[in-house]
Amino acid sequence: MTSVLELDRIEKRFGAKTAVADLSLSLPGGEIFGFLGPNGAGKTTTFKMIVGLLKPTAGTVRILGMDVAELPVEAKREIGFVPDTPLLYEKLTALEYLRFVADLHEIPRPEADRKGRELLQMFDLAEVAEDLIDSFSHGMKQKTALAGALIHDPRLLILDEPTVGLDPKSARLIKDILRRLTRSGVAVILSTHILEIAEQMCDRIGIINRGELIAVGTMDELRSGAADRSLEDIFLQLTGGDSYFEPAAVAE
Amino acid sequence: MWSATGKLLVLRLRLVWNTFKHRRPGQKLTTLFGFAVIFVFGGLIGFATWGLVRFIDSEPFRRGFQNSELTIGFDAFIDQLPLLLLSAAFIMGLLANISVLLQTLYLTGDMEFLLSAPIPTRAVFLSKLLQSVFPTILLLCLLAGPALVGLGYGQGYDLGYYLAIPVFLSLLVLSGAGLAALAVMLLVRVVPPRRAAEAIALVGGVSAFLCSQSGQLMAAGNQDFFSQERIAGLAGITQSLGAAWNPISWAGRALSAWAESDWLSASLLSAATILAGAGIFILTLTAAERMYLSGWSRLVISPSGGRTRRMNRRSRGADAGTITASSRWWSWIPAPIRALVLKDFRLFRRDLRNLSQLILPVIMAVIWGLSFGGRDLENSEISNRILGGIGLFMGVMMAWGFAMRFGLGAFSLEGQRWWIIKTAPVRRSHLLVAKYLLVFLPSTALGAAFIIVLSIFSDRTAAAAALDILILAIVLAGMSGMMLSFGIWTAKFDWKDPREIQGSGTSGCLVTLISMLSIFFVLGVFQGVPLVLTLAFEFPAVWAYAVGFGAGSLICLAIGTIPLVFASGRLDTLGEAGI
Numbered sequence: 001m002t003s004v005l006e007l008d009r010i011e012k013r014f015g016a017k018t019a020v021a022d023l024s025l026s027l028p029g030g031e032i033f034g035f036l037g038p039n040g041a042g043k044t045t046t047f048k049m050i051v052g053l054l055k056p057t058a059g060t061v062r063i064l065g066m067d068v069a070e071l072p073v074e075a076k077r078e079i080g081f082v083p084d085t086p087l088l089y090e091k092l093t094a095l096e097y098l099r100f101v102a103d104l105h106e107i108p109r110p111e112a113d114r115k116g117r118e119l120l121q122m123f124d125l126a127e128v129a130e131d132l133i134d135s136f137s138h139g140m141k142q143k144t145a146l147a148g149a150l151i152h153d154p155r156l157l158i159l160d161e162p163t164v165g166l167d168p169k170s171a172r173l174i175k176d177i178l179r180r181l182t183r184s185g186v187a188v189i190l191s192t193h194i195l196e197i198a199e200q201m202c203d204r205i206g207i208i209n210r211g212e213l214i215a216v217g218t219m220d221e222l223r224s225g226a227a228d229r230s231l232e233d234i235f236l237q238l239t240g241g242d243s244y245f246e247p248a249a250v251a252e
Numbered sequence: 253m254w255s256a257t258g259k260l261l262v263l264r265l266r267l268v269w270n271t272f273k274h275r276r277p278g279q280k281l282t283t284l285f286g287f288a289v290i291f292v293f294g295g296l297i298g299f300a301t302w303g304l305v306r307f308i309d310s311e312p313f314r315r316g317f318q319n320s321e322l323t324i325g326f327d328a329f330i331d332q333l334p335l336l337l338l339s340a341a342f343i344m345g346l347l348a349n350i351s352v353l354l355q356t357l358y359l360t361g362d363m364e365f366l367l368s369a370p371i372p373t374r375a376v377f378l379s380k381l382l383q384s385v386f387p388t389i390l391l392l393c394l395l396a397g398p399a400l401v402g403l404g405y406g407q408g409y410d411l412g413y414y415l416a417i418p419v420f421l422s423l424l425v426l427s428g429a430g431l432a433a434l435a436v437m438l439l440v441r442v443v444p445p446r447r448a449a450e451a452i453a454l455v456g457g458v459s460a461f462l463c464s465q466s467g468q469l470m471a472a473g474n475q476d477f478f479s480q481e482r483i484a485g486l487a488g489i490t491q492s493l494g495a496a497w498n499p500i501s502w503a504g505r506a507l508s509a510w511a512e513s514d515w516l517s518a519s520l521l522s523a524a525t526i527l528a529g530a531g532i533f534i535l536t537l538t539a540a541e542r543m544y545l546s547g548w549s550r551l552v553i554s555p556s557g558g559r560t561r562r563m564n565r566r567s568r569g570a571d572a573g574t575i576t577a578s579s580r581w582w583s584w585i586p587a588p589i590r591a592l593v594l595k596d597f598r599l600f601r602r603d604l605r606n607l608s609q610l611i612l613p614v615i616m617a618v619i620w621g622l623s624f625g626g627r628d629l630e631n632s633e634i635s636n637r638i639l640g641g642i643g644l645f646m647g648v649m650m651a652w653g654f655a656m657r658f659g660l661g662a663f664s665l666e667g668q669r670w671w672i673i674k675t676a677p678v679r680r681s682h683l684l685v686a687k688y689l690l691v692f693l694p695s696t697a698l699g700a701a702f703i704i705v706l707s708i709f710s711d712r713t714a715a716a717a718a719l720d721i722l723i724l725a726i727v728l729a730g731m732s733g734m735m736l737s738f739g740i741w742t743a744k745f746d747w748k749d750p751r752e753i754q755g756s757g758t759s760g761c762l763v764t765l766i767s768m769l770s771i772f773f774v775l776g777v778f779q780g781v782p783l784v785l786t787l788a789f790e791f792p793a794v795w796a797y798a799v800g801f802g803a804g805s806l807i808c809l810a811i812g813t814i815p816l817v818f819a820s821g822r823l824d825t826l827g828e829a830g831i
Contacts, residue, residue: 051675054828076677087668089595091602096595103591104676132602148672 002065004029004078004156004187005050010059012045012211019045021211023059029155029185032178034192034202038239042211043191044084047160050189051081063156077105080149084160084191086141090134094125094144097133098151105152112151119147123173138165146174157181159190163197175201199231209239253378256371260379294394301402333403334511335504338424341396342500345428346435348388351452353429353436356384357544377541385429393421400507409511412518416510419522420503423529427499430536437543499528588678592686593693596665614698641779643706644720648771651699651728655691659735660763662687663743663826670745670827680823684816687739692732699724723778723801726808730774731767733812737819738763745827770811778804 005027012020020042027033037043048054050061052072061068063075088097095116102112120126123143128136133144142165149157157178163171178188178201192198198205205222207215215222215238223229272283357380366376400417403409439448506521582590666673673683700721707717742763781800785791791799 053671053674055825073677073679076675079675081671081675083671088672089599089669091599092595096598100591100595101672101676103587104673104678106587106677 003027003062004064005189006060006062006065007046007050008060008062010046010049010056010061012042012049012054013057018211020049020056020208023208023211023213025206025213025216027156027187027189029187030182031203032182032188032190032201034198034205035189035208036191036193036195036198036205036235037208041208041239043208044160045211046208047081047083047158047189047191050158051079052076077152078155080152080154080157082142082145082149082159082162084164086138086145088133088141088145088148091132093130093132094120094136094147095129097144098148101148102151107152115151116147119150122177123147123170139167139170142166143170150177155186157186157188157190159188161192162190163192163194195231195235205231207235207238214238253372253375256375257379257382260366260371260375261383264379264383290391290394294398297395298398298402298405301399302406304399305403305406330407331508332504334400334507335501337396337400337403338420338503338507339500341392341421342424342428345385345388345392345425346432349385349429349432350435350439351449352384352388353381353433354439354449354452356380357433357436358440373544374541377544378537381429381433381537385426388429389422389425392425393418396421404511407511410513412510412513412515413507416507416518416522420507420525423526423533424500424503427529427532427536430533430540433540434536434543437540441543499525499532502528586682588676588682589686589689592673592678592683593689596662596686596690599665640712640716640720643703643710643712644723644779645775646706647699647703647720647724648727648775650702651695651724652731652767652771654695654698655728655731655735656763656767658694659691659732660739660742662690662736662739664739664745664747666827667745667747674827680820683823684736684820688732688736688816691736691739692728695732696725696728699728723775723804726805727771727774727778730808730810730812731771733816734767734770735763737815740819740822740826743826774804774807774811777807 003026005025007023007025010020010023011018023042023046025033035043035046045054049056050063050068052068052075055069061075063078066075066078068075089100092100098116098119099109099112102109102116107115117126117129120129123146125140125143125147128140133141136144142162146159146162149159162174166174175197178190182188190202199219204216204218206213215234219231222231222234272280275283357377397417400421401414404413404417443451502521503525506518506525509518509521663670703717703720703724706712707714707720778800781803782791782793782796785796785799786793
């Protein structure tokens with residue numbers, strides 16, 4: 001079975017600095033993959049390479065077997081992406097934005113309108129569908145961006161910090177939507193700093209530190225025998241975050 | 253409070269310094285060069301004031317004065333000139349600060365941090381006010397100061413006059429800033445700050461352009477710049493400004509008194525000016541500061557000022573209609589191209605700050621059209637040709653202004669939303685065509701409209717006008733490709749205000765120079781080749797025009813496509829540096 005996403009030894013260097021090094025990963029359909037790491041570890045850079053915002057210095061990104069560098073348009077048709085900061089066209093209305101994204105994906109207008117209204121309804125945005133995005137709160141923009149990422153029924157959904165700025169109801173809604181999507185074979189890769197979300201939702205978790213993928217597996221595999229260890233303990237141990245406790249103890 | 257204000261100002265200085273320090277060497281040099289230019293410009297103003305003083309002493313001005321039945325005498329008018337300059341500085345300070353203060357006080361991202369920090373709100377307000385008015389004060393002092401110095405030198409004023417100039421200028425600009433702060437506070441109670449900033453940008457851009465073109469406007473209206481009416485008007489304004497109740501007139505009179513070493517009057521008037529200026533500044537500052545926090549709270553509670561900007565029913569209906577119609581008459585255009593063009597036109601139309609840039613070529617068209625309409629030429633073959641040539645040239649120049657703004661900003665317009673296009677399955681060719689249409693369509697439409705209007709007023713035949721429009725469209729087809737290429741090369745996505753999009757400095761000058769030369773060359777081929785072939789080689793007119801037309805079209809094709817082919821290679825990595 002072809003993986004929805006396959007990263008083959010990808011690397012990204014900015015001058016002398018290596019942001020992502022030799023990262024390989026395979027993601028089948030129907031799986032939610034949690035991508036964890038400290039700030040500046042390389043999560044967002046990896047996502048940007050997957051969606052074609054950045055060109056890898058080395059390695060290959062394949063979406064459903066298509067090389068993103070060689071078949072960018074075909075590969076991008078299968079991707080839905082929501083960045084960490086939802087910067088949208090503020091002078092478009094929510095519905096106009098969704099129509100615009102649908103047109104870029106060449107979805108017929110009647111279908112785009114129907115799906116757009118359905119998504120806005122689902123995200124509680126139907127009332128403001130005709131309002132300019134510049135009057136939206138951060139959470140509303142986040143939900144509009146998510147609606148834009150879902151309008152073309154992507155096979156791979158990439159979410160960078162999807163729950164930041166969302167109220168509990170919306171956060172819960174997103175979790176439900178993601179579960180529903182995975183049941184229909186969509187692969188989801190998300191980054192989050194809320195480890196509870198990763199623990200509850202993700203089938204597998206990858207931890208990246210200083211550009212290197214240092215651990216990948218299910219929660220049980222990551223625990224590796226010590227059943228009482230939380231994801232927080234594992235994360236801090238792997239990323240060296242537990243060393244901060246010593247100075248904290250000294251300060252006390 | 254003063255300690256906190258000082259810390260915030262030091263922080264601002266550090267931010268400015270760090271921004272400068274981390275720039276590339278070329279950008280640093282450009283910044284330093286910019287400062288040098290301002291200083292040189294200030295010096296030039298000082299020298300230009302010599303010219304002004306000489307003109308004032310000239311016969312036409314004196315004659316205009318004597319004939320104008322004014323109650324003010326000539327020497328009194330000269331004495332009032334410092335007042336005129338101080339008033340201009342005050343008004344400019346007031347107007348410039350409204351826009352700057354609106355941005356600094358309400359539209360910067362650090363307000364939440366500052367207002368939640370354990371420092372007095374007054375310190376935040378004062379530091380914001382000072383950091384925004386200081387550059388204006390400096391700029392006005394560098395512009396109005398040399399003019400006053402030049403005037404004093406020309407008239408042989410005493411030392412006290414020169415010493416008083418910086419004091420009065422700073423005081424007046426500070427009072428203007430206080431009033432501007434008050435105006436901003438009142439404005440944001442009625443209009444949402446972002447919308448107000450857009451409207452001010454539009455009004456400011458148009459006003460600045462109209463002022464810069466006032467000479468042409470008067471020429472178009474057949475008015476003499478130094479007419480008696482104008483001189484009388486100037487004297488009238490000066491007289492009104494000199495009214496005893498006007499504190500600026502106290503400053504003007506004080507300067508005149510210092511100029512003549514009238515110590516008693518100078519001291520009294522200076523004291524009155526300083527008291528009035530400082531009083532106005534403190535009063536307006538206190539009032540504005542009280543309104544600041546409540547205004548900011550309203551902004552935080554409702555960013556759009558309590559009203560969401562819902563697209564009205566008419567535009568929704570029109571939109572739906574357009575979609576239905578579009579499915580019929582432009583459905584053959586690929587959906588991504590349609591979507592991109594429609595989106596770009598919507599963004600341009602809905603953000604007034606964009607319109608402020610686009611409206612300038614339209615104003616230019618009106619001014620040039622009026623100037624052109626005022627010319628009386630004989631109704632002969634030669635004059636018709638000249639008329640047609642000039643009309644076409646003006647149309648192309650008009651359209652060039654539009655093409656340059658749209659072309660250079662075509663990709664930059666996306667700003668930090670570039671990720672939406674870049675992650676979408678849009679073919680490079682579709683993206684290029686969409687952006688090309690964004691440049692070509694409006695500029696050609698404007699140029700064609702200009703030629704049609706001119707042709708109607710100058711009784712040119714429809715065939716001649718149609719040929720001109722065809723040539724204009726071909727020239728614009730080439731120019732649009734060239735401008736778009738520059739737009740790709742100079743694209744920047746890290747702007748916060750769309751007015752920052754336009755190519756600046758070296759790249760802006762280079763684009764202007766290359767495109768202007770190309771226009772002259774291409775129009776020369778279109779118009780000159782037939783003329784040379786018929787006159788020098790006795791070609792039949794039809795063949796001569798065909799050769800000119802063919803050669804011009806080929807050149808346009810080359811200048812439109814070759815740079816675009818080179819530039820389009822950059823599209824794959826465009827914006828990566830800023831991502």
